[in-house]
Amino acid sequence: SVIGCLIISVEGGGFPDGPSSGALPVVLGVPPPSRHISNEMQNYMRADPESAAAVACFLCRQLMSASGQRVGLSQNQLQAALENKCKALPVELSDHCSSFVNTFLQEIYFSLNYDFSAKNVCVALNICDKDLEITFETKTDRELKEKEAREKEERKMKEREEKERREREERERKEREEKKKKEEKEAEEKLKKRRKGIIDDVEEMNKDEKRLNCMFCDRMLDNAKKYAETAKADIESFASTACAKWPRIRFAETCHRMAEEKITKLNKFVDEQVVEALWCGELYNCE
Secondary structure (H helix, E strand, O other): OOOOOEEEEOOOOOOOOOOOOOOEEEEEEEEOOOOOHHHHHHOOOOOOOHHHHHHHHHHHHHHHHHHHHOOOOOHHHHHHHHHHHHHHOHHHHHHHHHHHHHHHHHHHHHHHHHHOOHHHHHHHOOOOOOOOOOOOHHHHHHHHHHHHHHHHHHHHHHHHHHHHHHHHHHHHHHHHHHHHHHHHHHHHHHHHHHHHHHHHHHHHHHHHHHHHHHHHHHHHHHHHHHHHHHHHHHHHHHHHHHHOOOOOOOHHHHHHHHHHHHHHHHHHHHHHHHHHHHHHHHOOOOO
């Protein structure tokens, strides 16, 4: 149902030497709220003269602008083209647009020949105030703006999520690097301690081994010296006692000579033992 309608009478055309429309009615209806109309459109289309005039001015300017692209068409061709434009409009304006085309077709066609601007023609027809600026937001425009706003918000959200993702990955990367460095440092410290412990143990073992080896070398040297002293004394004592018992001098001399040979061999053996003991001490850096 239609809530209300308003008939606006537009006085004569205002074109010099051109056609006049006389009293031409434009019927403007206000559709029920169930028809999806923007708040701005509802404000302009309330049942009062000012808003109705605003709708008429809007239609005039839109159609005059569209007709500017139809130069060279016949009046019937222009009417068909503009009616197609009207059909493309939202439902709330389509009927009013068709009524406007039928009412002001001659003026629109005449304006093409004189190349008037859409604003000047609508002012000359007394449909628009020369200082009035009219804009409507149709359902399509609103949906397009809402879509653009959603897409813009989605882009911002994606950019924000991407930024947060990069920051999170960078933070996690740094944490992994710090953790890896910490683990490597701890492992290196443990290895150093273990290596030091092994070295200390080896050094201690070497010290013990050196001490034992040096003790052995010292014992060899001491034994060689003691053996040399005691063995030589024993040989000399034995030679003196035994050789004196020989009845003949020749045998006694032979006995002493044999004792001297033994003592010489003993000295040689002792010297070898001393050399080995000294070499042993030098080998193990004994003091």
